[in-house]
Amino acid sequence: MTLFVKRLAKSENGFTKEEFSMFKHENEDSSGLYCEKLNVSINGNHILKDVSLKIPKNKITCIVGPSGCGKSTLLKTFNRIIDMTEGVKISGKIMLGSENIADMSFNDLTEIRRRIGLVPQRPCPLPMSIYDNIAYGCRIHGITKRKDLNKIVVHYLNEVGLWNEVRNRLQTPATGLSIGQQQRLCLARSIAVEPEIILADEATSALDPVSSKIVEDLFVRLKEDYTIVMVTHTLRQALRIADYAIFIYMGKVVEEGPAKEVFENPQNELTKNYLLGVFS
Amino acid sequence: MKSSPKKHRKKFVAAIAARVCMYLSLLAVFAFAIAIIWAVIRRGWQCITWEMVTSLPGGGFYIGKSGGFLNAIVGSIYIVGASTILGLIISIPAVFYLNVYLKKTSKLAYVARLAYDVLFGVPSIVYGAFAFTLMIAVGMRTSLLGGIITTTLLIIPIMIRSMDEVVKNVPDELYEASYALGSTRLETVKLVIRQILSGIATATLLSVGRAIGDAAGVMFTAGFSDSIPTSLTQQTATLPLSIFFQLSAPQVEVQERAYAAAFVLTIIVLIISLLGRFLTNKFSKHKI
Amino acid sequence: MNINSKRLLKEKTMGGAMFFITILSLLLVVVMGVGLYMKSSPIFNELSLLDILTAREWRPAKSQFGFFPFVMGTVWVTLIAIIIAFPISLFTALYLTEYAKSVVRKYVYPALDILAALPSVIYGVWGTLVVVPWISKKLGPVFVDYTSGYTVLAAGIVLGIMILPLLVSLFVEIFSTVPMAMREVSLALGSTRWQLSTKVIMKKSLPGIFATIVLAVSRALGETIAVLMVCGNVPQIPHSIFDACYPIPALIANNYGEMLSMPLYEAALMLAATILFVVVLVFNLTSRIVLRRISKND
CATH class of the missing domain: 1.20.5 (Single alpha-helices involved in coiled-coils or other helix-helix interfaces)
Structure with a gap:
């Protein structure tokens, strides 16, 4: 069903995925994301301890765990947005292809952050029009021709199913959209710069159930093109959409593996208790 | 433990007395604001004529002959306009350097904010005296340029401090959203500026209001002149100084012109203040 | 790339x-x-700082530069201003943070805004129009035989009103850093709101109140034009609030025109400016550091 809609939307606007290959960046070897002995501390608090894990490509990976276990920190460390917090110290390796994100300078990070998109917990539209919200990322990364930008904006608004809702008000401020629409806009904005990986930090927690469902479906659909890593508070959501699961407790990876195995047949006592709802 | 009735009563008497004091204080605040504006506007309205606002001082102006204070109005506009632009050019980079390029815990940011606080507190007469010595040192005479420089120095801390307040209120999520797309800090600055445009406008208005009312600073540095300056090196009159000089003249006619000029200045300042309030209200409504 | x-x-x-x-x-x-x-x-080649500050004679032509009358003038005017402004601003700020309904706030803040926005010269005009005649005709005769109205009191009143908005806004800022829980605890114990204000809010804010006063003093010290217009400009040590006085900023502003004509005159006036600068610097630094610490601890 969704695939059909997608194809329909595409044919309606007269372009295909191949057309977008021209915007694809070629320099990356797309060998996925993994980290080794990653340690993060904030103001002396050891938040992540010796985390080593591998994020499988073109899958939805769910990071679960009780609140305060460090799962958000882990996610924010992947694109080093965690640097905005005061007093952060990172050691260890986060490898994207052959590059170590953990010891990059701010300037190199700008390119990494293009390759790793982030969908925040609460949608945060940029202070500009709907059109410019999508175009912004492309502009700063070097696509400036109006014609190209038009194509990109239409394509990605379609991709998140927002095109028909906003096609008549592309030039109005993005703050005028509903929260659910804003979140989809933020998703469109982050995939418009053609990342390889999308990080989602409880991306549906601020949304109503209907919008939440729409965004969830989007993730499922997007995984054929992107690697998706999401932090989620709702176990049920993880059960629904995760292909791969990582359970974190007190800053340590307790269990990781295909979602089915982790959720249905957990090996570790802690994981079992968590899934049973003993602590959350 | 039960408090005695006497003590009990004392507690409420104190509370009522305090309440009365508060109402009186509030009343005083309103009364002062209204009394000042009322007195200045009423007196000014009696004195003002169209000629005063539209003509330059004629011969024998300062002993009560014909003419107006257009020179002062235009002089003030020149000085305020130029120094506002210069002030913005300096304070916008400084504010965003402190807020975007530097970390929140940065020592430099702390020292800088403290320094701007101090500069904000330095009286304008000291700015004037300092700028005057500076001008003597480089061989400059009192002039429009001198007035512009002094006023610029005077409003920089005002601009920086009020913009800093606005930038501090920008939500972290906006920075996060910007950086997550791979923006550099400079690109993020541009985004933040878009977000707080009306806040910047309010800060600018605030300093325009301050600049247009300042007399002590330009006294030393801009001099005074009966004509409208045609170059940066000529002396120029300003509204506050024109009020001050005319009011100290013994002739009633000259004093009346001072009241008229005070009327004009008050109206300008009130409009600026109202506009600022309007913008602030609008701003807080559209914030994300 | x-x-x-x-x-x-x-x-x-x-x-x-x-x-x-x-x-x-x-x-x-x-x-x-x-x-x-x-x-x-x-x-300083001729005189020491202490000499200058304590000497009473001001005769620039004879190279006698006694700052004492001017210092006293500044002290008197500033003192009167604080005495007038402190209670009014304290009560206003308490009312705004602890008592006021939003309707009252809606009207008080614009009034304070206007007071803050009015230029110093307008305060001076108002002083000469209203305050000076009132003192010379109504208030003065009750206490003294004759007063011109251009007095310490006139300058103090005008200055007091000028520093009101600064005091109120800083007080409000300090009081609102007192945590809500502390208020609730006090009210739950059965205290009146006034007891809450004095025993909790003001006690907790004492350092901040001090810092604010210091800041307001430093603002008052440097105010020039408004004071200059109503203070009388007589270089004497005032003996009552109905005497004329001559504060330091007024000294600088009145004499800059001729300061290049006499030896050391310029240096003397610049010394006056330097003293103002240093005092303001010290006062500002100390009070701002205290205030910053308070707003950080909230």
């Missing part, structure tokens, strides 16, 4: 420029202090 390096270059150069501008504007404090001091230093 090319576009990226271009962006990063832009980012770096602009960052450098911004850093430069920030440092430059910071240095203003230092340059100002040094510049003023250098201009005033010639006078």
Whole structure:
């Protein structure tokens, strides 16, 4: 069903995925994301301890765990947005292809952050029009021709199913959209710069159930093109959409593996208790 | 433990007395604001004529002959306009350097904010005296340029401090959203500026209001002149100084012109203040 | 890759420029202090700072530069201003934070805004129009035989009103850092709101109140035009609030025109400016550091 809609939307606007290959960046070897002995501390608090894990490509990976276990920190460390917090110290390796994100300078990070998109917990539209919200990322990364930008904006608004809702008000401020629409806009904005990986930090927690469902479906659909890593508070959501699961407790990876195995047949006592709802 | 009735009563008497004091204080605040504006506007309205606002001082102006204070109005506009632009050019980079390029815990940011606080507190007469010595040192005479420089120095801390307040209120999520797309800090600055445009406008208005009312600073540095300056090196009159000089003249006619000029200045300042309030209200409504 | 390096270059150069501008504007404090001091230093060849501050004779033509009357003038005027403004602003701020309904706030803040926005010269005009005649005709005769109205009191009143908005806004800021829980605890114990205000709010805010007064004093010290217009400008040590006086800023403003004509005159006036600068600097630094600490601890 969704695939059909997608194809329909595409044919309606007269372009295909191949057309977008021209915007694809070629320099990356797309060998996925993994980290080794990653340690993060904030103001002396050891938040992540010796985390080593591998994020499988073109899958939805769910990071679960009780609140305060460090799962958000882990996610924010992947694109080093965690640097905005005061007093952060990172050691260890986060490898994207052959590059170590953990010891990059701010300037190199700008390119990494293009390759790793982030969908925040609460949608945060940029202070500009709907059109410019999508175009912004492309502009700063070097696509400036109006014609190209038009194509990109239409394509990605379609991709998140927002095109028909906003096609008549592309030039109005993005703050005028509903929260659910804003979140989809933020998703469109982050995939418009053609990342390889999308990080989602409880991306549906601020949304109503209907919008939440729409965004969830989007993730499922997007995984054929992107690697998706999401932090989620709702176990049920993880059960629904995760292909791969990582359970974190007190800053340590307790269990990781295909979602089915982790959720249905957990090996570790802690994981079992968590899934049973003993602590959350 | 039960408090005695006497003590009990004392507690409420104190509370009522305090309440009365508060109402009186509030009343005083309103009364002062209204009394000042009322007195200045009423007196000014009696004195003002169209000629005063539209003509330059004629011969024998300062002993009560014909003419107006257009020179002062235009002089003030020149000085305020130029120094506002210069002030913005300096304070916008400084504010965003402190807020975007530097970390929140940065020592430099702390020292800088403290320094701007101090500069904000330095009286304008000291700015004037300092700028005057500076001008003597480089061989400059009192002039429009001198007035512009002094006023610029005077409003920089005002601009920086009020913009800093606005930038501090920008939500972290906006920075996060910007950086997550791979923006550099400079690109993020541009985004933040878009977000707080009306806040910047309010800060600018605030300093325009301050600049247009300042007399002590330009006294030393801009001099005074009966004509409208045609170059940066000529002396120029300003509204506050024109009020001050005319009011100290013994002739009633000259004093009346001072009241008229005070009327004009008050109206300008009130409009600026109202506009600022309007913008602030609008701003807080559209914030994300 | 090319576009990226271009962006990063832009980012770096602009960052450098911004850093430069920030440092430059910071240095203003230092340059100002040094510049003023250098201009005033010639006078120290003849007289010591203590001599100047305690001498009572002001005869520039004879190179006699006694600052004492001016210092006393400044002290008197500032004192009167604080005595007038402190209670009014304290009660207003308490009312605004602890009692007021939003309707009242809606009207009080614009009134304070207007008081803050009015230029000093307008206060001066108002002083000469209203305050001076009132003192010379109504209030003065009750206490003394004759007063011109251009007095310490007139300057104090005008100045007091001028510093009101600053005091109120800082007080409000300090009081609102007192945590809500503390208020609730006190009210739950059965205290009246006034007891809450005095025993909890004001007690907790005491350092902040002090710092605010210091800041207001430093603002009052430097106020020039308004004071100059109503203080009488007689270089004498005032003996009552109905005497004329001559504060330091007025001294500078009135005499800058002729200061280049007599030896050491310029140095003396610049010394006056330097003293103002140093006092304001010290007062501001101490009070701002205290205030910052308070607002951080909330």
